Amino acid sequence: MSAGLLLITILVIGLLTLGIRLSFIVFLGKTQIAPALQQALRFVPIAVLSALIAPALFLSGTSLDLSLSNSRLFAGLVAILVAWRTKNVLLTILAGLACLLTLQLFLAHH
Incomplete structure (x- = not known):
């Protein structure tokens, strides 16, 4: 091209x-959008974000990876817990990233 x-x-x-x-x-x-449609549209960002994040957490290549060596899954769970407890986006990102980097460093040496 x-x-x-x-x-x-x-x-x-x-x-x-x-x-x-x-x-x-x-x-x-x-x-004016109907209240039921307006309520349903509130879930669109959550659904889109979940669809983008879920493959990175649960898939290793093309296969499902729910093993203890899946560092992304553990980092995602940490991020979910931090988000739930703090409702702070920046803290959630930093906690998930720190957990992921720590786990990858630890798992790389073993």
Whole structure:
């Protein structure tokens, strides 16, 4: 693929993405959304985040890894506990990252 075609492709995809997002703002911005739909939409970010994180925690390559050597799973559990107790996003990220790095360092030596 040439550089020009790649640039055009990126621009078209960017404009399509902008159009899709802008259409919701323009068409639904002045519309009242039903309370049941509004309540259901509150769970979309949680569902999307879970779908992005779950494979990293539970999969090793293409297979399910629930073993004691799965450092990502333990770090994820630590992050979940910190998030639940503190409700602090930065502390959750730092605790999960510190746990992951510590476990990977410890498991690499054994």
